[in-house]
Amino acid sequence: MINIFTVLNYTEERQVNFAVFQFEGLARAWWNVIRAKWERERTTWTWANFIREFNEKYLPPIVQEKREDDFIRLRQGALSISEYETQFTKLSKFGPELVATEQRRVRQFVQGLNVEIQEALAVAQINTFTEVLEKVQRIEIARVQDVTVVQDAH
Structure with missing residues (x-):
């Protein structure tokens, strides 16, 4: 609306x-x-x-608190980056203080990513949410391509 x-x-x-x-x-x-x-x-x-x-x-307080907890506990797991970002964005309104600044939003997003993606981001200079999203999407694409190459070799 x-x-x-x-x-x-x-x-x-x-x-x-x-x-x-x-x-x-x-x-x-x-x-x-x-x-x-x-x-x-x-x-x-x-x-x-x-x-x-x-x-x-x-949306009584107990429901809002549950959604905030869902946001705090959100992890990428088996989700694609796109699916994780959608859930992150949807739930972030229930934890506004956790994403109050661009830096906090990036940190919260990265903390929920799978460890191997977090490790790949460790050396990256990231200042905005858009930058982190672009970088993790590139990492995801590279990993999918690596898996495909390995499967084709067999």
Whole structure:
């Protein structure tokens, strides 16, 4: 939704209206209660306020903590670099302090990589997440090619 809002240059209030327009059933009933509360308390219709209310209802602290733990424990394992990066990015919003700076984001990402890839990165100069992603993708491609060459030799 955020991408849609950006492209269409939606105001904060319009962003909220667009999101709640899609609600049905229990979600619509929940929103009616929140809307009445906002009107009573004169709460500004911002996306941040909406997300706060939404998360309080549909993403309670115990779920958020579980997702943060999932992020902290995330390891590449059998995932491809692309699959690992997708999971990393998806879960990173649950541990924002762990990726608050580019340096911390890179460190967290690298710590979850398989050891052999971490070792291959040890001598690399990495300053941005984009750089680390490019380097690990190159390492992955090289390793796949090495395996293919070895298999073809047999």
